Amino acid sequence: MRRVYFDHSATTPVHPAVAEEMYRYVNKTFGNPSSVHFFGREARKAVEEAREKVARAIGSRPEEVIFTSGGTESDLMAIKGVAYANCNKGNHIITSSVEHHAVLDNCKALEKEGFAVTVLPVDADGMVSPDSVAAAITDKTILITIMHANNEVGTIQPIHEIGRLAREKGILFHTDAVQSFGKIPVNVDELLVDFVSISGHKIYGPKGIGALYIRKGVRWLPISLGGGQERKRRPGTENVPGIAALGKAAEIAMETMADEAARLTLLRDRIIKEVMENYSNVRLNGHPTKRLPNHVNFAFEFIEGEALLLSLDLQGVAASSGSACTSGSLEPSHVLLAMGIPPEIAHGSLRITLGKDNNEEDVSYFLEVLPAIIDRLRAMSPLYHK
Amino acid sequence: MRRVYFDHSATTPVHPAVAEEMYRYVNKTFGNPSSVHFFGREARKAVEEAREKVARAIGSRPEEVIFTSGGTESDLMAIKGVAYANCNKGNHIITSSVEHHAVLDNCKALEKEGFAVTVLPVDADGMVSPDSVAAAITDKTILITIMHANNEVGTIQPIHEIGRLAREKGILFHTDAVQSFGKIPVNVDELLVDFVSISGHKIYGPKGIGALYIRKGVRWLPISLGGGQERKRRPGTENVPGIAALGKAAEIAMETMADEAARLTLLRDRIIKEVMENYSNVRLNGHPTKRLPNHVNFAFEFIEGEALLLSLDLQGVAASSGSACTSGSLEPSHVLLAMGIPPEIAHGSLRITLGKDNNEEDVSYFLEVLPAIIDRLRAMSPLYHK
Amino acid sequence: MYTDKVMEHFTNPRNVGEITDPSGVGEVGNPTCGDIMKIFLKVEDNIIKDIKFKTFGCGAAIATSSMVTEMAKGKTLDEAEQISNKAVAEMLDGLPPQKMHCSNLAADALKKAIEDYKKKQAV
Ligand SMILES: Cc1ncc(COP(=O)(O)O)c(C=O)c1O
Ligand SMILES: Cc1ncc(COP(=O)(O)O)c(C=O)c1O
Ligand code: FES
Numbered sequence: 001m002r003r004v005y006f007d008h009s010a011t012t013p014v015h016p017a018v019a020e021e022m023y024r025y026v027n028k029t030f031g032n033p034s035s036v037h038f039f040g041r042e043a044r045k046a047v048e049e050a051r052e053k054v055a056r057a058i059g060s061r062p063e064e065v066i067f068t069s070g071g072t073e074s075d076l077m078a079i080k081g082v083a084y085a086n087c088n089k090g091n092h093i094i095t096s097s098v099e100h101h102a103v104l105d106n107c108k109a110l111e112k113e114g115f116a117v118t119v120l121p122v123d124a125d126g127m128v129s130p131d132s133v134a135a136a137i138t139d140k141t142i143l144i145t146i147m148h149a150n151n152e153v154g155t156i157q158p159i160h161e162i163g164r165l166a167r168e169k170g171i172l173f174h175t176d177a178v179q180s181f182g183k184i185p186v187n188v189d190e191l192l193v194d195f196v197s198i199s200g201h202k203i204y205g206p207k208g209i210g211a212l213y214i215r216k217g218v219r220w221l222p223i224s225l226g227g228g229q230e231r232k233r234r235p236g237t238e239n240v241p242g243i244a245a246l247g248k249a250a251e252i253a254m255e256t257m258a259d260e261a262a263r264l265t266l267l268r269d270r271i272i273k274e275v276m277e278n279y280s281n282v283r284l285n286g287h288p289t290k291r292l293p294n295h296v297n298f299a300f301e302f303i304e305g306e307a308l309l310l311s312l313d314l315q316g317v318a319a320s321s322g323s324a325c326t327s328g329s330l331e332p333s334h335v336l337l338a339m340g341i342p343p344e345i346a347h348g349s350l351r352i353t354l355g356k357d358n359n360e361e362d363v364s365y366f367l368e369v370l371p372a373i374i375d376r377l378r379a380m381s382p383l384y385h386k
Numbered sequence: 387m388r389r390v391y392f393d394h395s396a397t398t399p400v401h402p403a404v405a406e407e408m409y410r411y412v413n414k415t416f417g418n419p420s421s422v423h424f425f426g427r428e429a430r431k432a433v434e435e436a437r438e439k440v441a442r443a444i445g446s447r448p449e450e451v452i453f454t455s456g457g458t459e460s461d462l463m464a465i466k467g468v469a470y471a472n473c474n475k476g477n478h479i480i481t482s483s484v485e486h487h488a489v490l491d492n493c494k495a496l497e498k499e500g501f502a503v504t505v506l507p508v509d510a511d512g513m514v515s516p517d518s519v520a521a522a523i524t525d526k527t528i529l530i531t532i533m534h535a536n537n538e539v540g541t542i543q544p545i546h547e548i549g550r551l552a553r554e555k556g557i558l559f560h561t562d563a564v565q566s567f568g569k570i571p572v573n574v575d576e577l578l579v580d581f582v583s584i585s586g587h588k589i590y591g592p593k594g595i596g597a598l599y600i601r602k603g604v605r606w607l608p609i610s611l612g613g614g615q616e617r618k619r620r621p622g623t624e625n626v627p628g629i630a631a632l633g634k635a636a637e638i639a640m641e642t643m644a645d646e647a648a649r650l651t652l653l654r655d656r657i658i659k660e661v662m663e664n665y666s667n668v669r670l671n672g673h674p675t676k677r678l679p680n681h682v683n684f685a686f687e688f689i690e691g692e693a694l695l696l697s698l699d700l701q702g703v704a705a706s707s708g709s710a711c712t713s714g715s716l717e718p719s720h721v722l723l724a725m726g727i728p729p730e731i732a733h734g735s736l737r738i739t740l741g742k743d744n745n746e747e748d749v750s751y752f753l754e755v756l757p758a759i760i761d762r763l764r765a766m767s768p769l770y771h772k
Numbered sequence: 773m774y775t776d777k778v779m780e781h782f783t784n785p786r787n788v789g790e791i792t793d794p795s796g797v798g799e800v801g802n803p804t805c806g807d808i809m810k811i812f813l814k815v816e817d818n819i820i821k822d823i824k825f826k827t828f829g830c831g832a833a834i835a836t837s838s839m840v841t842e843m844a845k846g847k848t849l850d851e852a853e854q855i856s857n858k859a860v861a862e863m864l865d866g867l868p869p870q871k872m873h874c875s876n877l878a879a880d881a882l883k884k885a886i887e888d889y890k891k892k893q894a895v
């Protein structure tokens with residue numbers, strides 16, 4: 001059976017050159033970077049080279065980058081690290097209703113600890129308005145955390161505009177760039193951000209590695225405690241193969257980003273066009289143009305997302321959904337609900353996220369198998385009446 | 387130049403079979419275990435199989451094992467997770483003065499937050515006495531955290547005896563088994579522990595992966611927040627290759643442990659015997675018999691550890707030291723000081739930790755190059771008078 | 773995640789559709805995940821002669837709908853009423869723990885359809 005992987009926002013395959021880089025530090029150069037001997041020094045070198053590569057990719061200095069176990073940990077470290085370090089200055093945090101749970105859940109936890117959290121609404125396209133940020137700022141605000149691009153609907157937020165507001169008021173600004181990094185430019189000075197979370201497995205790197213950019217001189221406290229690694233900002237023996245791989249993945253992403261974005265935008269727009277033209281009762285979720293180049297999200301009315309995914313899977317197409325039935329949480333995607341999409345329609349969402357190995361044939365194949373699936377499920381649905 | 391790696395307590399090379407297992411999940415089976423499609427299900431299977439392997443190795447149920455980014459995170463999660471979950475019951479924590487910084491620093495952080503921490507002394511061999519634990523217990527004690535085997539001196543603690551005390555009083559008991567796991571038996575029911583930290587890169591697995599055993603039914607709260615992974619106990623996309631590799635490494639460790647322990651004990655004892663016989667002003671640090679089978683730690687008087695390591699490194703021998711100059715902290719090892727070793731002697735410590743690829747020739751080579759190094763450094767030392 | 777049996781019923785669900793002029797109809801909505809299931813009965817001589825379903829729900833919801841119709845077909849009303857959620861899940865070789873609630877939909881919809889029939893008979 002033909003297998004088409006259309007779930008690159010969930011995770012990506014590892015790029016062969018990245019895998020090779022990783023293997024070097026699994027097979028040969030296995031030392032602990034803290035060791036003074038030969039094996040240790042080789043490993044240290046790998047870590048520092050990778051740090052430079054990541055720094056170059058986001059336009060920062062190497063010492064402003066620390067390695068973490070992934071996007072989730074980066075978000076935790078940024079948010080709690082700023083909150084605890086600045087709680088004598090204020091206790092107010094601003095975030096949005098479409099953030100990843102790694103951001104939202106930490107904000108909620110801080111709320112229980114006595115912080116005040118404003119969760120900004122979004123418009124029907126999933127967009128946060130800079131005006132709403134401006135209106136939410138108080139003299140107690142110590143942190144704004146708004147994601148760069150949304151994982152479920154692909155909408156790209158006006159980070160630069162929000163960054164300008166934050167900077168004017170001297171408020172620290174974190175952005176979760178896990179989905180945007182490697183797909184659109186993420187430059188810390190252009191975006192005017194103080195903290196940026198990224199994750200390896202979304203950019204053809206391995207799982208279990210991520211990074212956090214921490215602008216030099218900001219007030220921040222480490223969350224993880226233990227050894228002296230990462231200059232005490234993130235202790236624990238460094239994941240050298242993961243770090244080397246992340247560096248390589250970032251480097252490749254920078255080299256290929258512009259071309260890939262152009263190529264995937266064409267594929268993406270073909271999917272959008274054909275689906276919107278050929279089906280009734282379907283809508284495109286997320287911003288029509290300010291969206292990630294590889295990202296499509298539809299809501300098919302009268303259909304449940306998991307059933308749709310299973311049906312696609314039986315045809316070899318791997319995609320995802322914000323439906324309650326797939327999430328285990330029994331509630332449809334908080335992102336779609338925040339955008340004002342009714343629960344029964346949010347249920348039928350289908351996320352298609354393209355990647356480097358996808359081509360026109362993959363898209364054709366998907367567009368070929370989709371109609372029968374939609375028809376079959378709609379025919380089964382008590383909500384559907386032709 | 388001959389290269390002899392004698393620093394297995396710092397980190398180990400990855401076992402070829404473990405590397406192979408890892409590659410499978412880097413190269414082929416790259417899905418996100420949370421995805422419902424084919425790629426996701428394959429990855430989920432890998433994670434659950436690895437969980438079973440780790441559980442089997444420590445005698446627990448699979449659902450009691452969660453995967454972390456390493457020993458440091460496991461320690462954090464155990465200690466803070468118990469503290470925060472039980473702070474309405476009491477605020478007292480018992481630990482020892484020879485713990486790894488990943489334990490000590492979290493205990494100190496909790497102290498600042500209002501918890502009371504008793505740091506138990508050790509005897510000259512680095513041993514914690516169960517009596518001192520018994521004496522320290524109050525009706526406010528909620529957690530005892532004592533390591534299984536010490537990373538610097540190799541001493542094995544009387545965990546079972548302490549566990550009996552903890553259980554009698556209904557106090558939760560955590561042990562950092564990062565150094566012992568894979569070298570000596572670690573069985574949660576024999577040790578009578580409720581939490582166990584382990585780390586992949588100490589058992590011929592990769593860096594950046596670890597596990598925490600959490601006994602079913604104990605009061606504990608997650609520290610990391612975000613997605614639903616690991617049943618909400620440790621969110622973030624699972625490090626599938628790392629997890630699969632840890633499972634494999636645990637499996638291999640169980641198969642080879644008994645034979646390896648016997649083989650390495652012979653090598654270890656040969657080193658101890660020859661060094662103790664051939665040098666004056668040298669002592670063996672740590673317990674003479676209750677020590678890890680692969681672990682030697684000497685204090686060479688009148689010599690500084692970093693100079694010793696660099697000299698050995700120039701001969702191709704990779705070892706480590708608890709000296710201040712190598713640790714970056716400018717204080718000699720807190721472990722050696724806690725054992726009552728004077729700072730100037732603690733400075734000259736040399737840790738030799740053997741592993742699966744070491745053999746008699748490695749030991750011979752080391753014993754051959756050592757005398758000239760010791761003589762040269764001692765001749766240079768103002769403290770030394772023949 | 774799902775057993776082969778679940779996937780088989782999901783792929784080839786039995787008795788999909790509606791019955792025109794049914795003897796009884798049962799509809800349930802799952803308050804937890806928002807799914808909906810409808811069962812239509814044709815009853816003759818106290819026996820379920822025909823049964824059809826329509827479901828808006830996950831793979832487990834569709835498979836359990838299919839299974840419950842198959843289990844009920846040809847049974848007497850009393851027998852059909854005895855079909856439990858658990859029995860449906862067991863006939864599918866089990867469901868993942870987080871999907872057990874989906875099986876409630878199927879058995880509940882069947883019971884409601886039978887109730888509806890009985891109510892209509894009573895009038
Ligand atoms: C926007 C966003 N933030 C954070 C994460 C978490 O990253 P990780 O899976 O590396 O922990 C993800 C992906 O799962 C994401 O899409
Ligand atoms: C006893 C002990 N605990 C914890 C750790 C930390 O483990 P990791 O390096 O995997 O974070 C180590 C090793 O560095 C150790 O020796
Ligand atoms: S019907 Fe929603 S989880 Fe099954």
Ligand code: FES
Nearest residue numbers: 690710711712716
């Ligand atoms: S003498 Fe240089 S650090 Fe100790």
